[in-house]
Amino acid sequence: MVHAVPVLLFGPGLPHAGVATTCAINEHSISIASHQLAVPLSALKADIGGFDHDQLQLHWQSTAGVYMVIAGAPDAQKQLLGLLPAPLVAGLKGWRIATFSQKTVWNSLIYGAGLIVLLVCIxxxxxxxxxxxxxxxxxxxxxxxxxxxxxxxxxxxxxxxxxxxxxxxxxxxxxxxxxxxxxxxxxxxxxxxxxxxxxxxxxxxxxxxxxxxxxxxxxxxxxxxxxxxxxxxxxxxxxxxxxxxxxxxxxxxxxxxxxxxxxxxxxxxxxxxxxxxxxxxxxxxxxxxxxxxxxxxxxxxxxxxxxxxxxxxxxxxxxxxxxxxxxxxxxxxxxxxxxxxxxxxxxxxxxxxxxxxxxxxxxxxxxxxxx
Known part of the structure; x- marks a missing residue:
């Protein structure tokens, strides 16, 4: 079954801010019809990005250069994570572990005791x-x-x-x-x-x-x-x-x-x-x-x-x-x-x-x- 997800595409010849499009994901590959791109899932590499270091970035190398896809919205990122099989995408398992650990630390240390104590005390x-x-x-x-x-x-x-x-x-x-x-x-x-x-x-x-x-x-x-x-x-x-x-x-x-x-x-x-x-x-x-x-x-x-x-x-x-x-x-x-x-x-x-x-x-x- 093929699922379409709204994404931003970055790569050779594209604007620095990326191009809004959609990608289709099946059990073996990811494809972007608007730019005639089709990439095996095994060729993808998952990295952490974004202001809060919780953004999923998918990179791959082509003959034209390096391309990158990020989700167009938080809901779209959740959809991507649900569709991508971790064993086939390099770095995806590590991405999940790193972002989960980060959220756990910040939720417990910062937004808990730190902010509350600060507001109450001073x-x-x-x-x-x-x-x-x-x-x-x-x-x-x-x-x-x-x-x-x-x-x-x-x-x-x-x-x-x-x-x-x-x-x-x-x-x-x-x-x-x-x-x-x-x-x-x-x-x-x-x-x-x-x-x-x-x-x-x-x-x-x-x-x-x-x-x-x-x-x-x-x-x-x-x-x-x-x-x-x-x-x-x-x-x-x-x-x-x-x-x-x-x-x-x-x-x-x-x-x-x-x-x-x-x-x-x-x-x-x-x-x-x-x-x-x-x-x-x-x-x-x-x-x-x-x-x-x-x-x-x-x-x-x-x-x-x-x-x-x-x-x-x-x-x-x-x-x-x-x-x-x-x-x-x-x-x-x-x-x-x-x-x-x-x-x-x-x-x-x-x-x-x-x-x-x-x-x-x-x-x-x-x-x-x-x-």
Whole structure:
């Protein structure tokens, strides 16, 4: 019996945001009639993805390149899981075990004792003040240990590019932006077509190759990096993860137990959504950082404009834009800042985009380093 499931298809020649279609599954294969694709179940590989690391991703290799299918909705994912036989799909059994264990841990630790105790003890009206007080008492050394521990967990699921023009470019711009910082920054380029960049506590900044492909010039990348740097410098990333994990992680971090806190916080990697006030602060201080380093601050507004044009074409908001509300207002503020702070000695950064694109298109070598 054949069952049709709504999915998003990603692959060679397709939009970065994927194409909405349906797949048909029988006992031996999966087929996508709209793109004339038919794949034996034994050729599939199941991986974990998504903001909460509970998304089922099905990959397969063809002569044209690597394709990926994800469910179009939570109900569709349940349908996929019910139809796919675990013995035939590589990694599916491990996916089920990993997601089940993760849900069990978070349901028992975070949404149980952590959040309840936090609300009862300090009250909703005192929460932000308490969180800021606690974060300011976490040493940078502890924060960096936590970031490394979280990165080790994240790294197992990602293809990290370890060398080449793309890595050199990101490191060069990032190091220029963070001169004199108390943090020791680590800049990582991940082979992922999602247009996204995010910061981990302790100065670890992840840049997806999709962002490098989408950026129109080096100034736009610098503006995004300056924004993410400010999430680190202002400890937004640390505070946000502590907020999400609850009082247990707050206590562990204040006491310096980064490894135990990592268990509670690891699932927050790349899933952060900051408040409008926090995002506005990162925008403003990021623009100020660009001026300080004599880099033209026009990149943020132009990059937001570039991404905002994608929504009418695809019907979906690009990943980096989706976590940054009030786009038009923020474009206006970024343009206003540039007009009010003319910089006669600021320079436009340059990049070798052809070398960068060639670098990120090369196969990724297995990476065993997580530090």
């Amino acid at each position: 009250g909703v009206w005192q929460y932000d003040r308490m969180l800021g007080w606690a974060a300011n008492r976490v040493s940078i050394e502890t924060e960096q240990k936590m970031g490394k521990a979280v990165l080790a967990s994240y790294n197992r699921q990602q293809d990290i590019i370890t060398s080449g023009a793309a890595v050199d470019f990101v490191k060069s711009v990032g190091n220029q932006l963070t001169q004199g910082s108390p943090y020791t920054y680590q800049w990582l380029v991940v082979k992922d077509d999602m247009v996204n960049a995010f910061a981990m506590p302790g100065g670890i900044v992840i840049v997806n190759t999709g962002l490098l492909k989408k950026a129109g010039n080096a100034n736009e990348v610098a503006a995004v990096l300056a924004h993410e740097v400010q999430h680190v410098e202002q400890r937004h990333a640390l505070k946000n993860m502590m907020h999400s994990a609850g009082v247990a992680a707050v206590v562990m971090l204040v006491l310096g137990d980064a490894n135990a806190a990592m268990i509670l916080i690891a699932h927050q990697v790349s899933t952060q959504f900051f408040s409008r006030q926090v995002e506005a602060e990162a925008d403003l201080k990021g623009a100020q950082l660009l001026l300080k380093q004599h880099i033209q601050p026009n990149g943020m507004a132009s990059f937001f404009k570039r991404l905002s044009k994608e929504e009418p074409k695809t019907g979906q908001v690009p990943e980096w834009l989706s976590s940054h509300p009030d786009t038009q207002h923020r474009i206006h503020l970024a343009e206003q800042f540039a007009k009010q702070h003319p910089c006669t000695d600021c320079k436009n950064l340059t990049w070798d985009i052809e070398a960068i694109l060639a670098n990120i298109q090369q196969p990724v070598q297995p990476n065993t380093e997580t530090h």
